[in-house]
Amino acid sequence: MADPIELYYWPTPNGWKVSIFLEETATPYTLKPVNIGKGEQFEPDFLKISPNNRMPAIIDPDGPDGKPVSVFESGAILQYLGRKTGQFYPADERARVEVEQWLFWQMGGLGPMAGQAHHFRNYAPEKIEYGINRYTDEVHRLYGVLDTRLKDRDYVAGDYSIADMAIWPWVLPEGQGQDIEEFPNLKAWLKRVGDRPAVQRGRALGKDLRKRLDDGSKESEDAKKVLFGQRARK
Template structure:
């Protein structure tokens, strides 16, 4: 039913988490971003921003032609609406989930991503940049920790907000964060890590790309050397 164009990144993991939780049938089409497969014409037809993940829903709820989407947050929301799972049906409950989904998309993901880049991938280690993004990542962990002080999951029940945030917390050590400093977040993190759907999703990731890394100069150029001229 769902074609998933995927690679083993936090944004990719969001979608496998949902699909495993919801029990939707899906087929993974690996897009090896280190080899430049995200620039293949057939993928750009689905994902014009040349980023994973993307999906094609071949059985949309309206019974019409297949629906293609890119952007992980948009995909999570679409799938939640399609299945009526992992998002509340009430106005206030839905708004609560959406604000935290957007918080991840606009804050936790981009800031942790820059943390990864300057801490791990950048050949020139710039202390100001490293400190800037490590501190901001820590601040965002603090926001999430405070939010979880009086509730099991981010918006009460397990939802797409949790699925969006969890994969960005998985590489906490690489982000120079200690989960023991954030006890409510740690409790939440451990609970999600133990869910059977989470275990299945990350097992599939291991089968596709057991050692995710940027291991050579060609991969670095592909991933970090893009500009306006690469958009064709």
């Protein structure tokens, strides 16, 4: 039996993408917490596998040539694991393109815009109306794109796939200033995916590790200093 995947993880939407996939496929893995609020993402050993100092990342001891391989960036990890396991990432080229375009839609659109909406609405030290409105409105637009896409289908790219796993963790209406009732197809999909037992297990992984950043404690304020306002480290 192959050694388990090493999952470098913290309970955030990007981390949940990979934990959900591993749970869905029953892929053996070992959890390696990376406390981003304490700056563990800057440790030299972690930077060797994730040079962008972001998690998640994985090490597969049984890589494509039988040797260990590391992968960073959540979308790339999903693609790698999809190819490795042959699950939730179709081999047929037309079906694969369908999945990939929605995976990249999340990576380049929903994730960054929703992240900015969260920041300006919840974490920014001063309330900047333009920033709040700019990103809240863009998330509203993206929710509309997804709602339209789901009008006549259960999942975003045909069968349930890594595209759904990538998008689902980032649909957090309350924190993004959205009313989910405006988007009935999205609401139904959110529940459909969220009712999957593996999704629930992946979403719950490490939930006790994370402390809220907006609880006013010294620990949360210290974490904000680590997470926000980063510049290049030389």
